[in-house]
Amino acid sequence: MRAIWKGAITFGLVNVPVSLYSATESHDVKLHQVHDADGGRIRYQRKCEVCGEIVPYEHIDKAYTEGETTVVLTEEDLESLPAEKSREIDVIEFVPSEQIDPLMFEGAYYLAPNSASTKSYVLLRRTLEETDRTAIVSFALRQKTRLGALRVKDDVLVLQTMLWPDEVRAAEFPELDEKVRISAKELEMSSALVSSFEADFDPDAHHDEYQEQLRTLIEAKIEQGDAIDTEATFGTTEEEPAEVLDLMEALRRSVEETRAKRSGGSSSKESGSGSGKKSTAKKSTSKKSTKTKKSA
Template identity: 60%
Template structure:
């Protein structure tokens, strides 16, 4: 991995030099656009609508338009902004991690300590683990001031950028405005269905099926070309549902029975264990509160 940013975590008078790495990567198959008739690659040009010339990237500035007025901002203009020059990840407060709404999470980054700051890095990590708190930080990256959450992840610290409060939309759907009556029986049936699916989360159990099928299609096209029989490769396409409206209670009952048939008696016992773990976690949460 190559670092995308170098700076320091600052906590009071403590300064911890670090390197920042992207913690995630895109596994999607890389595709580009071509002309369907001859396979020629489609290229896009940055063409000026005034003079008609193709403009080199280094000659492109940014602008803000407000009605009839347009303000052009050059690279030199951005360079004078104090926050753009900052190389600090400033700790502003420590909060319980449970208070962070996952909807605000954006990008994740690994922090690697500089060779001169290993002890200070380890101390901050240990403090976060011992206190079970998350550090809220502010930093600048790629010409943007960002809010972030600094926490531990295995043997390293992870910085997760957060959305600002005004970047999260308010959801107000008319259909939810009216009071909806849910019976005790419906709640019990729903809880029973959830129990049938209860288990410990293991990300490695899941894979991106679409990308796997796309890779299979590309490999088959490379081998067979336009003679590819997609039905032989992927099977016959399943027809879409007929839109049948099923009674909620009936749908819950059918779902529970179908899940029980798939899992069998041994799996049902495992579900009881998972359900017990859920109760333990809930009880621990209440004690912590």
């Protein structure tokens, strides 16, 4: 990995030199646009509306328009901002980890020690672990002042960028103001359904089916050309319309089906068939029960 930023975490008189690395990457198959008539590549050009010329990226500035007034901001203008010049991750406060709403999280970055001595880095990491606290920090990255959460994952400090409070929309749905009566039996059956899905979270058990199928489609078209038989490649994809059930019946059937799938999955696993099929069965059950609930 290549460091994209170098600076220091600061709180009080403590200074922890760090390097910033992107913690995530996209696994999506990269596609581009082509003309459907001849397969020619579609490319976008940065064309000036005034002179009509194609403008190279190094000659493009940013601008802000308000009414009929446009203010052009050059790279030099933006780099002159004090916040942009800062190379410090300033700790604002240490808060209980459970108080942070995950809805505010954005990108994730690893912070690695950027000095010969890692003592201050390890001390901060250990302190966060022992106190079960997350550091709320402010810093500048890519011409933006950002709010962040500094936490620990697998013995590494992780900087999670956060949305500012005014960037999170209020959840205002009039439908939720309606008073709905939930019976004790419905709550009991719903709890039983949740219980039948209980498991410890294993990230490796989940996979992106769309990207896998997209790769399969690309490989099949490379081998067979445009005459590919998608039904032979993927099987029949049409689904039967969901049966309309009342809520209690939908819950009862969902619990029974999930338990049966779990029981079958456990038997397969014990006989050495692996956990992959179990995960797939679980997903299809979840999808079906969701459809049934919507119909109810």
